[in-house]
Amino acid sequence: MRVDAQRNRDHLLAVAGPVVAERGIDVSMRDIARRAGVGLATLLRHFPTREALLEGLLHASFGDLTTRASELETAHTAEDALAFWVRDCVAWTTEYRGVTVLMAAAIEDPESALHASCVTLRAAGARLLARAQAAGTARDDLDGDDLFALMAMLAWAGDQPALAPRADHLFDLVTSAVLTRADGDRGTGARRAI
Template identity: 70%
Template sequence: MRADARKNRDHVLAVAGAALAEHGVDVSLRDIARRADVGLATLLRHFPTREALLEALLHTSFEELTARADALEASGSPEEALVVWLRDCVGWTTEYRGVTVLMAAAIEDTESALHASCVTLRAAGARLLTRAQAVGAARADIDGTDLFALIAALAWLGDQPALAPRAGRLFDVVASAVLTGAAAGDDSAAGGAKSVAKGIV
């Protein structure tokens, strides 16, 4: 890519990031083009679909969350690693309102520009879940797809102004339901899981 074309692309991305952070993923591509002071055709030449634009914006974040899962898998206790990563993912998805709706669709749509990144992210979470299940720290009747759906549901709560104040407490409730507390030898599985979920920042 020529230097001037790359500069234009980076400018459009910067403007798009600000617009999506302000208005969510439903902001019109025409409005993004107007804000960037380029024609819609120019924007579409770089990013032919909304998903392609989001993939370009979010690619680094996807990679960072995947790397974060790898680091937690190698260091933290299984239950702590799982909850920390869940919290990180939910926090990240609230950066662009409505992004989880597109991610949930993209993971089943092999033609979506977001598909590969979403599948990789789901696999990272599934590894942390499997590790926690192996030591009895997480319930055995859920899988990586369930975990991905829970992230989407918790992120949706954070997107709703009337429900956002409850999002932190409900994260703890969901994390307590995912964990069993068995790895810590707690006589009360629910109580042990709740303390782990609430104790991790």
């Protein structure tokens, strides 16, 4: 990509990020172009669909969360690593109101611009879940798809103004349902730390 084209793309993303965070994923592409000081055609040349724009905005975050999974895997117990990572993912998804709905759809749609990133994120979670299952600290009847769905549900709840005050409590309930302790103690570890 030419330097000026990359600069234009970066400018569009820099403007779009705060607009999407403020107004949600349904914000008009025309409004984003207007705020960026470009025509709609210019925005669409760089990002032909809303999903392409969101993928551009979210790409680095997906990578960061995948890297974070690896870091947690080496620095914490299997139980703590899984709980910390799920907490990080849920917190991140609330940054862009409504993105959870798109991610849930994209994971099943190979044609979606977000599909590859969502699949990578799901795989990172599945790896942490499998590690916790092997350690005997997570239910063995869950898989990566279930974990991704649970994270989407928690993120959706946190995105709803009426439910947001209950988000931490709901997270603790779901975490308690997913994580088990070999010694039967449900009040220790990552759930208390997060």
